[in-house]
Amino acid sequence: MNRSRPLTTLVHELLAGALQPGDLAVDATAGNGHDTLYLAQQVSPGGSVYAFDVQNRALDATAGKLYAAGLRDLVSLCRTGHQNMLHRIPAAWLGRVTAITFNLGYLPGSDKQVTTGAGSTLAALEQSLALLKPGGVLSVLAYRGHAGGSDEAEAVQDWLTAHHGQLECQLHESRGPVLFYCTRHDRDL
Ligand code: SAH
Numbered sequence: 001m002n003r004s005r006p007l008t009t010l011v012h013e014l015l016a017g018a019l020q021p022g023d024l025a026v027d028a029t030a031g032n033g034h035d036t037l038y039l040a041q042q043v044s045p046g047g048s049v050y051a052f053d054v055q056n057r058a059l060d061a062t063a064g065k066l067y068a069a070g071l072r073d074l075v076s077l078c079r080t081g082h083q084n085m086l087h088r089i090p091a092a093w094l095g096r097v098t099a100i101t102f103n104l105g106y107l108p109g110s111d112k113q114v115t116t117g118a119g120s121t122l123a124a125l126e127q128s129l130a131l132l133k134p135g136g137v138l139s140v141l142a143y144r145g146h147a148g149g150s151d152e153a154e155a156v157q158d159w160l161t162a163h164h165g166q167l168e169c170q171l172h173e174s175r176g177p178v179l180f181y182c183t184r185h186d187r188d189l
Helices: 007-016 034-043 056-069 082-088 118-131 149-162
Strands: 024-027 048-053 075-079 097-103 132-142 167-173 178-184
Touching: 007 034, 007 097, 007 132, 007 178, 024 034, 034 048, 034 056, 034 097, 048 056, 048 082, 056 075, 075 082, 082 118, 097 118, 118 132, 118 149, 132 149, 149 167, 149 178
Parallel strands: 024 048, 024 097, 048 075, 097 132
Antiparallel strands: 132 178, 167 178
8 A cells, every 4th residue: 555645535535436426424523524525525416414523613614615515405514422423313324324434533723622532432333333234334544643542543443343243344554543444244244
C-alpha cells in the first residue's frame, strides 16, 4: 500500500467500490462533514444518509457542505451521540444499510475537549451490526495521539476481533491513525 496516502482518502476509495446510487448509509461522526458529503455523493440520486454528531458546530459545518453540493435533502442530521443511532434511524433500515463510517477523536480545529469515547463507540458499533446488510461495510478510523485515543483504538480492535463471526476486517496501519475496514458476512458464522 502507498504509505503516503492519507487513510481518510483510502476510506473514500474503498467506499466508492461499495456504494451505489439509491443505497442507505450512516456517518456515525459527522465532524466537519467530509465523510457525510462523500456518502451523500455516492448514494445520490435516490439514496439516503443519517449523520450523527454531539456538537452543533460540526453539524453546521456538515450542513454547509451539503447545501453547497445540493445534497442537503438526502441527509438526516442528528444532534445526538451515535450510541443512540437505533433510536433515530427508521426500523425499516435494519439489515439494509450498505456503509457505516466512524472517524473517531475530536473535531479538527476545535478545542479538543469533546472526543469520542470507547464506551459509546462500542455501543454504536453494536448497533451498526443490526443495521448493516449482508456484504455491507463498516469503516472505523481511530486516532491514538490524544488522551484516551489509544485505549479507544484498542477497545475497537478487541470488539472487532470478538465479532469475527459477523465481520471480516482489514487493518490499515499508519504512523498516526489506524483504519479498520470491515465487511459484514452474508450470514453469521
Ligand atoms: N479526528 C478526526 C475527526 C474526528 S471528528 C480528524 O482528525 O479528522 C469526530 C467527531 O465526533 C467530532 O465532531 C465530535 O463532536 C464527534 N463526537 C464525539 N462524541 C460523539 C458521539 N458520542 N456520537 C457522535 N459523534 C461524536
